[in-house]
Amino acid sequence: MEGIKIAVDAMGGDHAPDAIVEGVVNYLKDDKDVCLVLVGKKRLIKKELKKNNFNDLDEIRIIDATEAVSMREHFLSYWKKRERTSIKMALDLIKRNEAHAMVSAGNTGAVMAIAKNSLGTLKNIDRPALALMIPTLKGNSLIVDVGANVDSKPRNLVQFALMGKVYLENIHGVNNPKIALMSVGEEEAKGNELTKTTYNILKSLDINFIGNIEGRDAYIGEADLIVTDGFTGNVILKVAEGVVNVTASMLKREVMSNLLSKIGFFFLKSSFKRLMKKFDYTEYGGALLLGVNGIVIIGHGNSNAKAVKNAIALSKKFITENVLDKISNEIEKYQKTFKELKHV
Amino acid sequence: MEGIKIAVDAMGGDHAPDAIVEGVVNYLKDDKDVCLVLVGKKRLIKKELKKNNFNDLDEIRIIDATEAVSMREHFLSYWKKRERTSIKMALDLIKRNEAHAMVSAGNTGAVMAIAKNSLGTLKNIDRPALALMIPTLKGNSLIVDVGANVDSKPRNLVQFALMGKVYLENIHGVNNPKIALMSVGEEEAKGNELTKTTYNILKSLDINFIGNIEGRDAYIGEADLIVTDGFTGNVILKVAEGVVNVTASMLKREVMSNLLSKIGFFFLKSSFKRLMKKFDYTEYGGALLLGVNGIVIIGHGNSNAKAVKNAIALSKKFITENVLDKISNEIEKYQKTFKELKHV
Numbered sequence: 014m015e016g017i018k019i020a021v022d023a024m025g026g027d028h029a030p031d032a033i034v035e036g037v038v039n040y041l042k043d044d045k046d047v048c049l050v051l052v053g054k055k056r057l058i059k060k061e062l063k064k065n066n067f068n069d070l071d072e073i074r075i076i077d078a079t080e081a082v083s084m085r086e087h088f089l090s091y092w093k094k095r096e097r098t099s100i101k102m103a104l105d106l107i108k109r110n111e112a113h114a115m116v117s118a119g120n121t122g123a124v125m126a127i128a129k130n131s132l133g134t135l136k137n138i139d140r141p142a143l144a145l146m147i148p149t150l151k152g153n154s155l156i157v158d159v160g161a162n163v164d165s166k167p168r169n170l171v172q173f174a175l176m177g178k179v180y181l182e183n184i185h186g187v188n189n190p191k192i193a194l195m196s197v198g199e200e201e202a203k204g205n206e207l208t209k210t211t212y213n214i215l216k217s218l219d220i221n222f223i224g225n226i227e228g229r230d231a232y233i234g235e236a237d238l239i240v241t242d243g244f245t246g247n248v249i250l251k252v253a254e255g256v257v258n259v260t261a262s263m264l265k266r267e268v269m270s271n272l273l274s275k276i277g278f279f280f281l282k283s284s285f286k287r288l289m290k291k292f293d294y295t296e297y298g299g300a301l302l303l304g305v306n307g308i309v310i311i312g313h314g315n316s317n318a319k320a321v322k323n324a325i326a327l328s329k330k331f332i333t334e335n336v337l338d339k340i341s342n343e344i345e346k347y348q349k350t351f352k353e354l355k356h357v
Numbered sequence: 358m359e360g361i362k363i364a365v366d367a368m369g370g371d372h373a374p375d376a377i378v379e380g381v382v383n384y385l386k387d388d389k390d391v392c393l394v395l396v397g398k399k400r401l402i403k404k405e406l407k408k409n410n411f412n413d414l415d416e417i418r419i420i421d422a423t424e425a426v427s428m429r430e431h432f433l434s435y436w437k438k439r440e441r442t443s444i445k446m447a448l449d450l451i452k453r454n455e456a457h458a459m460v461s462a463g464n465t466g467a468v469m470a471i472a473k474n475s476l477g478t479l480k481n482i483d484r485p486a487l488a489l490m491i492p493t494l495k496g497n498s499l500i501v502d503v504g505a506n507v508d509s510k511p512r513n514l515v516q517f518a519l520m521g522k523v524y525l526e527n528i529h530g531v532n533n534p535k536i537a538l539m540s541v542g543e544e545e546a547k548g549n550e551l552t553k554t555t556y557n558i559l560k561s562l563d564i565n566f567i568g569n570i571e572g573r574d575a576y577i578g579e580a581d582l583i584v585t586d587g588f589t590g591n592v593i594l595k596v597a598e599g600v601v602n603v604t605a606s607m608l609k610r611e612v613m614s615n616l617l618s619k620i621g622f623f624f625l626k627s628s629f630k631r632l633m634k635k636f637d638y639t640e641y642g643g644a645l646l647l648g649v650n651g652i653v654i655i656g657h658g659n660s661n662a663k664a665v666k667n668a669i670a671l672s673k674k675f676i677t678e679n680v681l682d683k684i685s686n687e688i689e690k691y692q693k694t695f696k697e698l699k700h701v
């Protein structure tokens with residue numbers, strides 16, 4: 014295929030298809046070197062393109078999908094119709110070499126399940142994981158897994174660590190990233206059965222394993238990569254999001270309670286804006302589904318046009334950096350380890 | 358025994374014994390109706406009392422303990438010497454009816470392990486849990502467990518729910534508290550094996566179970582009581598603490614970056630102070646170790662004198678509200694349920 018092609022699930026997310034189409038159009042204003050394939054209900058997509066005064070169909074292709082998976086739709090409901098969904102049809106483009114990556118802000122569970130089933134996992138990888146960058150005091154850290162595997166085994170966590178390492182080295186240029194295991198105390202003996210076994214394996218590998226990390230230190234930025242099971246990782250993300258929002262709301266309430274504070278806030282506004290931007294998921298582009306045989310980016314369900322645009326930019330980086338092959342090669346090195354861990 | 362007696366571990370915490378003794382002395386300035394028993398190295402305690410100009414030994418008793426457990430001390434290390442530690446000797450006072458409660462800001466793992474071994478658990482309770490109030494947009498919510506059981510079974514979580522219910526009804530006057538299960542989605546089908554099984558049991562009980570709650574909504578205050586395993590609960594607490602601190606640090610950095618912001622901050626200072634107070638653990642007095650046969654309060658390891666004072670006040674409330682008996686009675690009602698859950 015010529016040039017970079019990225020499939021975009023036009024029907025995924027709370028604000029689909031309008032925010033998705035707007036994000037796609039905005040992306041193409043800055044970068045005309047890619048072809049974006051919008052997958053979804055053609056009539057709706059065309060309407061949105063028109064709204065955005067977009068007529069240049071060289072850079073956009075539309076593929077009609079009759080079904081969409083809604084944000085809270087249950088597995089049993091979407092699995093039956095999956096073949097006709099925008100998610101599956103977008104993923105099929107990767108399989109047929111008609112796209113290099115797929116971006117969706119849709120139902121995370123559905124994208125993960127359909128992607129795993131349709132693309133399969135990379136050799137030596139048991140289960141895919143969601144990898145997301147979080148803001149920290151020192152910059153950013155990558156968390157793997159933030160929701161793909163709610164019941165993980167030690168060998169899954171070890172694979173997450175190795176895949177995350179390749180991600181950081183290639184996408185963020187972090188040399189020999191500091192890898193930490195999320196636990197309830199820094200000491201080796203602290204943790205649950207899962208983390209204690211995982212600790213011992215990570216310690217034995219030729220990686221920069223810095224030991225356990227506590228929630229307190231995660232947002233300081235002590236580690237480049239934080240490894241955890243999907244249940245804990247998902248809870249962490251949502252608690253952090255909740256705390257930031259609640260703190261902002263409480264502060265607003267405090268500020269509005271008296272005139273002096275209101276004056277103060279007026280002067281501080283730009284500082285606040287810059288701060289909130291750090292915690293703004295729309296800046297980060299979404300999470301990468303590590304371990305499937307294709308580049309799949311899952312954006313926040315609440316994605317606006319900016320988030321969609323950033324997700325497309327992120328997916329392009331994965332393509333140009335050839336991250337998939339690099340992960341496969343790195344994982345290959347540890348083939349022996351994974352064989353030993355088969356039942357762990 | 359006459360009057361209320363509370364045992365205080367003088368050697369527990371990052372700032373022991375000075376902050377502990379200062380907290381005890383400050384408490385007695387407001388409330389002379391209790392007798393506080395300081396347990397620890399007598400010579401050090403006496404020195405601190407002198408520093409605080411405290412000579413009235415009617416309200417304070419000292420019990421000499423030759424050993425202290427340090428904050429990061431390992432199980433194998435403290436278990437051997439436990440009989441001579443301030444933790445064990447303070448708990449012994451409860452056992453001998455010489456104290457109605459015990460307060461420690463020491464090594465959480467050590468206090469929990471020694472308390473469980475020494476006091477035993479309440480009838481029908483398999484494992485104790487740590488219960489802590491967290492600040493929310495709507496007020497406060499109780500989280501159980503925040504670190505006692507890193508590997509929990511469904512029946513443990515059910516017991517946590519019932520004990521937490523009694524706590525809220527009696528200490529905070531919450532009528533039929535809304536009980537939620539921490540998970541990765543609101544829908545019943547979302548979660549890991551542990552939460553999915555627990556969901557089904559909680560649903561079947563005659564309690565105000567409102568279903569799953571996500572981290573995002575926990576700090577909004579959608580539930581009065583959040584039930585979770587000790588690993589997840591502990592991670593939640595520490596992530597929240599980390600995010601609040603990091604947000605404050607980032608804001609400070611932003612504020613100091615230009616003059617207008619500095620001026621703004623000057624006017625906003627009091628608002629900030631009130632806000633930070635809400636997230637200040639020293640206001641909350643510490644966590645209750647639910648399910649052991651005695652009232653045991655575990656304060657933050659970083660407790661200052663104010664936190665110690667508030668922990669003593671909280672323990673007094675548990676005593677006067679007779680919370681221990683009420684928990685036993687409530688649990689008794691569910692005896693049949695627990696028998697059925699023996700292997701769950």
